[in-house]
Amino acid sequence: MSISADELAAIRASFQRLLAERGTEADVRRAIASPEGYDAALWRGIGDLGLAGLIAPVADGGAGGGAVELELLMEDAGAALLCAPFLSSVVIAGGLVAGGDDAEDRARLLPRLISGAAVGAVALTGEAGLWTPQDITVRAAEGRLTGVASYVLFGAQADVLLAAAWDAEGPAVYEVAAGATGLTITPLKTFDLTQPMAKIAFEGVEARRIAGPEALARTLDLGRIALAGEQAGAARRIFEITLDYLRTRVQFGRPIGGFQAMKHMAADLLIEVENATSAARHAASAVAQGAPNAQVMVNLAAFACADAFSQTAATAVQMHGGIAFTWDHPAHLYLRRARADARLFGASDLYRDRYLAALEAVDA
Amino acid sequence: MRDEDLIAEVRAFLNTHWDAKKKRPKAGGGAKEFRHRVLEAGFAVPSWTAEWFGRNLAADQARLIEREFAAVAAYGAGQDKTNLFANTILAAGTDALKREVLQGLLTSEIDSCLLYSEPGAGSDLAAVRTRADRTADGWVVQGQKVWTSGARTAQYALLLARTDWDVPKHQGLSFFYMPMKQPGVDVRPLHQITGDSHFNEVFLDGAVVPEANLLGNENGGWKVLQTALAYERLVMGEGAGERRQGSGKDNRKSLIQMARSAGRLGDPVLRQKIAQALAYRQLNDLNLARAKAEMAQGTASPIMSLGKLAMSRILHGDAAVMADILGAASLLDGEENPESADMNYRALNAYMTSIGGGTDQIQRNIIAERVLGLPREIEVDRDLPFRDSRAVKG
Numbered sequence: 001m002s003i004s005a006d007e008l009a010a011i012r013a014s015f016q017r018l019l020a021e022r023g024t025e026a027d028v029r030r031a032i033a034s035p036e037g038y039d040a041a042l043w044r045g046i047g048d049l050g051l052a053g054l055i056a057p058v059a060d061g062g063a064g065g066g067a068v069e070l071e072l073l074m075e076d077a078g079a080a081l082l083c084a085p086f087l088s089s090v091v092i093a094g095g096l097v098a099g100g101d102d103a104e105d106r107a108r109l110l111p112r113l114i115s116g117a118a119v120g121a122v123a124l125t126g127e128a129g130l131w132t133p134q135d136i137t138v139r140a141a142e143g144r145l146t147g148v149a150s151y152v153l154f155g156a157q158a159d160v161l162l163a164a165a166w167d168a169e170g171p172a173v174y175e176v177a178a179g180a181t182g183l184t185i186t187p188l189k190t191f192d193l194t195q196p197m198a199k200i201a202f203e204g205v206e207a208r209r210i211a212g213p214e215a216l217a218r219t220l221d222l223g224r225i226a227l228a229g230e231q232a233g234a235a236r237r238i239f240e241i242t243l244d245y246l247r248t249r250v251q252f253g254r255p256i257g258g259f260q261a262m263k264h265m266a267a268d269l270l271i272e273v274e275n276a277t278s279a280a281r282h283a284a285s286a287v288a289q290g291a292p293n294a295q296v297m298v299n300l301a302a303f304a305c306a307d308a309f310s311q312t313a314a315t316a317v318q319m320h321g322g323i324a325f326t327w328d329h330p331a332h333l334y335l336r337r338a339r340a341d342a343r344l345f346g347a348s349d350l351y352r353d354r355y356l357a358a359l360e361a362v363d364a
Numbered sequence: 365m366r367d368e369d370l371i372a373e374v375r376a377f378l379n380t381h382w383d384a385k386k387k388r389p390k391a392g393g394g395a396k397e398f399r400h401r402v403l404e405a406g407f408a409v410p411s412w413t414a415e416w417f418g419r420n421l422a423a424d425q426a427r428l429i430e431r432e433f434a435a436v437a438a439y440g441a442g443q444d445k446t447n448l449f450a451n452t453i454l455a456a457g458t459d460a461l462k463r464e465v466l467q468g469l470l471t472s473e474i475d476s477c478l479l480y481s482e483p484g485a486g487s488d489l490a491a492v493r494t495r496a497d498r499t500a501d502g503w504v505v506q507g508q509k510v511w512t513s514g515a516r517t518a519q520y521a522l523l524l525a526r527t528d529w530d531v532p533k534h535q536g537l538s539f540f541y542m543p544m545k546q547p548g549v550d551v552r553p554l555h556q557i558t559g560d561s562h563f564n565e566v567f568l569d570g571a572v573v574p575e576a577n578l579l580g581n582e583n584g585g586w587k588v589l590q591t592a593l594a595y596e597r598l599v600m601g602e603g604a605g606e607r608r609q610g611s612g613k614d615n616r617k618s619l620i621q622m623a624r625s626a627g628r629l630g631d632p633v634l635r636q637k638i639a640q641a642l643a644y645r646q647l648n649d650l651n652l653a654r655a656k657a658e659m660a661q662g663t664a665s666p667i668m669s670l671g672k673l674a675m676s677r678i679l680h681g682d683a684a685v686m687a688d689i690l691g692a693a694s695l696l697d698g699e700e701n702p703e704s705a706d707m708n709y710r711a712l713n714a715y716m717t718s719i720g721g722g723t724d725q726i727q728r729n730i731i732a733e734r735v736l737g738l739p740r741e742i743e744v745d746r747d748l749p750f751r752d753s754r755a756v757k758g
Contacts, residue, residue: 243736258739260725263732270731271674274667278650300643352639353632359642360620360629 002064008072011051011063016076018045023080025330028194031083037157037187037196043084047116052090055222056098060110067225071284074226075233075277078309081337082230083194085119088153091226092219093120093162096173099215105175105208109160121158122173123149123200124220124345131346138165138202140174140209144182145202153344155198156187162210163202170213180205192340194333221298224345225284228301231309231341232276238334239273242266242316245323265319269312276308293362299355303348306341313338370425374432377405384436395439399471402440407433408470409444409454416454416462417470418444424660440471448595449476452522453541456579456588461541464576465520477518478596479509479542479566480589484755487726489524490533490586491745491755494568496525496540498582503527503540503573505548508565511720515551515564518544522592523573528583529751536750539585539592541577548572558712596721600672619682622703623689634688641678641685648674666735673727676718683711 003011022042031039046052055070056062063069070091077086090113097109097120112118126137127150138147145165155161161178164171176183182203190197211219246257246266256262283301286294313335317324324331342348381401383390389398402408403417410426412418421429430442443450450469453462468474485491494507505525515521521542528536544551548571553561580588619638623629648671655667686707687694696704718724732738745753 243738246738254742255739257732257736258742260729260741263736263738264725264728266736266738267673267728267731270666270736271670274651274670275647278654279647281654282650300646304643304647349636352636352643355643356620356635356639359639 002058003069008065008069011049011054011069012072012076014049015046015051015073018042018049019076019080019082023082025333028081028083028330028333032193038085038154039083042082043116043119046084046086052086052094052116053114054090056094056110056114060098060106061114062098062110067222067284067287068281070222070226071229071280074229075236075280078230078233078235079237081194081234081333085121085154085157087223087226087230088122088158089113089116089118089120089160092122092124092153092223093160095219095222096122096162096211096215097160099219100173100211101215102210105210109175109210113160118159119154119157120160120162121152121154121198123152123155123161123163125149125151125164127199129343130350131344132350133171136164136166136171138163140165140167140172140207143207144204145174145176145207146204148199148201150197150199151188151344152198152200153195155200156185156196161200163200163207164216165202165207167209171216172209172213173211173216174207175210176202176205176207182206190340192336194337195340220345221287221294224298224302225280225287227341227344228276228280228283228305231305231338232273232280234334234337234341235276235305235309235312236273238313238316238331239269241330242269242319245320262319265315269315272308272311276305279304279308293358295358296355296362299351299358302345302351303355306348306351309338310342365421365425367425367428370421370428371432374407374429377401377407378432378436378438382436382438384438387437396471396473398438399440402438403467403470407441409447409450410441411444412454416466427656427660443470446595446599448592448599449520449522451595452579452588452592455591456539457541458576458578460576461579465541474520475514475518476520476522476541477512477514477544478592479512479521479523479568481511482507482509487723488755489589490537491750491753492524492526492537493755494523494525495529496523496527496538496573498527498575501572502575503538503578505540505542505568505571505573507568509568510554510563510565512551512564512566513562515544515566516553520544521566522579524585524589526750527585529756530749531583532747533745533750533753533755534586536583537585537589538582539579539588540573541579542571542573543577546571557715558709593722597672597727598668600675600717600721619685619689622686626689626691628689634685637685637688641681644674644678644681648678666731669727669731669735672717672721673724673731676714676724679710679714679717683707683714687711 022045027039053062054065058064094113097106100106113120125131126135127148128135129151138145138149145163149163158178161176163174165174182205184201186199188197188199246262247255249256279301283297286297317331317335320331323329381390381393381398406419407429409418410421410429411423413420426444433441450466453466465474480489482492482494484493496503496505521544523540523542524537526536527538548569550567552565554563554565555561619641623634623638628634651667652671690704690707693704694707697708698705729741733740750756
């Protein structure tokens with residue numbers, strides 16, 4: 001690890017400052033109504049702070065951070081409902097390019113991703129949206145891709161477009177030019193307003209292989225940790241917003257937080273929020289240390305954080321009552337993000353099963 | 365003292381006195397003798413002062429000692445964190461009492477029990493009606509207690525009793541360390557839903573508590589009680605409540621193993637339930653680990669207060685999944701059906717954690733008020749002289 005504890009604290013403080021100044025609820029609302037579909041100014045700010053290079057190797061011009069640093073920053077990103085392609089571009093696309101085999105590809109693509117000048121997107125799943133290798137329907141043959149991918153984060157905004165595609169080795173990673181012939185990118189109307197998605201059809205699109213199955217698997221684990229951190233941070237923030245309301249909203253002559261019905265819901269949510277934070281952070285350190293139970297921890301974090309954020313955001317609406325049924329209240333923005341995040345790399349059921357399989361493997 | 369010097373000292377001590385392979389004191393030394401050595405070395409309560417068996421160590425260094433002991437499964441260390449009786453007496457006892465009992469408590473030669481709950485004071489513990497009246501010979505106690513584990517063997521009890529009836533309920537309570545082996549203390553086993561008799565009823569009729577055994581101030585008992593309760597909940601949150609009383613049985617038998625031997629580990633519905641049950645347990649462990657790390661750095665952690673509530677869900681959930689794995693066999697019981705009997709026992713015994721030491725509902729109130737800062741419950745008798753409250757008048 002090349003980032004010291006002091007450096008990490010400074011990086012995190014600068015990110016938090018940026019989010020406090022330019023990632024407010026008003027900024028989120030402006031971003032989701034914008035033609036870009038994300039907060040371009042905030043994304044530039046992230047680039048200016050050098051954060052788009054957080055996990056890129058130092059040799060490639062990045063900061064050399066790993067899972068632990070990434071997870072912590074994602075907690076802040078989640079809390080603010082970050083409307084920028086951090087997960088898509090910095091974590092997945094950047095991770096795949098950095099993990100790729102070819103020095104020329106790295107030299108060509110990484111500087112633009114690290115500076116934030118380019119938005120990276122990666123097509124990872126098919127139209128069934130299961131995020132399993134079997135669900136990848138794109139095939140690579142003779143340097144061309146054919147098939148359909150969907151639910152591609154920032155697919156319509158991408159400058160650097162990658163796709164998981166089957167070749168002789170398994171699911172590998174290919175790069176296609178954003179305006180290539182045979183490529184049809186259709187923006188999707190999504191329930192979550194903060195993360196744009198697209199469907200992408202490949203009809204014999206010229207493509208260049210940049211990474212193999214191992215780099216894909218490794219990067220997806222990093223993506224799961226980043227997402228878990230985002231969920232943990234977002235769950236905590238909507239929980240805090242709810243607590244503030246419980247302390248200040250007066251009915252029947254007293255703050256509603258004084259009623260046991262509310263207290264008991266709040267106490268149960270605190271367990272969920274703390275579970276999510278513990279799961280995300282332990283998964284990050286297990287992967288960073290190459291611990292033997294890393295797969296157990298990554299899969300645990302994947303469903304525990306998804307479920308915690310979903311439950312916290314959903315319950316927060318109920319606890320607020322009528323005010324959270326209005327568009328102007330932020331609770332639904334968290335609920336929408338929670339529901340998208342809970343399926344982004346596959347559903348909780350998938351990860352529960354994989355967690356059990358990983359435990360069986362560790363036990364055996 | 366440097367960490368590495370401390371670790372070297374602890375390892376040298378354990379090398380000399382503890383057989384790590386056989387997990388017992390080395391030849392020639394019994395458990396009692398070993399506990400005395402641990403105490404003399406200052407490892408029993410390292411964060412306490414030297415005056416009282418400690419070494420004035422900071423919490424993080426004290427934990428190092430614990431870790432070394434745990435690594436070789438040796439006992440006796442880390443009691444500054446877990447021994448609720450010793451901690452309560454250190455915090456609130458008179459010097460005379462400390463001299464009399466602390467050593468015995470820390471070497472496990474003195475057993476103690478808890479005389480808190482009463483038939484009329486369960487969740488509303490401040491409504492106890494057992495009375496203690498001051499006389500020339502000490503405090504004379506009259507009343508009835510319930511849910512007392514270990515009462516038959518205990519030499520002492522932490523006793524909550526009313527010493528002033530003319531003030532509101534929290535303000536008229538005192539806390540005592542009462543000798544149990546005396547006339548006026550009658551212990552009767554309680555038959556529980558599991559079939560066990562782990563708990564007792566304790567009838568107090570003229571039992572005497574020496575003046576030196578008052579903990580804290582007269583009528584200041586509620587505050588001292590909170591210290592003792594916090595230790596109890598901490599220990600329960602780490603899963604102590606699931607150790608089957610009176611047997612060395614390991615209750616953490618793997619659900620995976622159970623499903624595998626039932627030939628049902630491939631059932632996708634069961635897999636989901638097993639994974640979720642194991643996840644709740646692992647998440648609680650991760651929370652505790654994070655809380656300990658945060659506290660070692662000097663940050664107060666709210667997580668420690670969540671453990672008991674989380675453990676309730678874990679224990680009830682484990683038993684429910686086991687019943688699902690066993691299927692129709694879960695209808696059976698008794699020695700000829702050991703897996704079912706074990707599951708049934710767990711299903712019922714889980715209530716010990718979800719009711720004992722404060723019900724889940726009381727725990728949620730406490731978390732909401734003390735951790736989350738939500739407004740306190742309204743108590744209609746809070747400012748009423750106890751004598752005039754419905755606890756007394758009915």
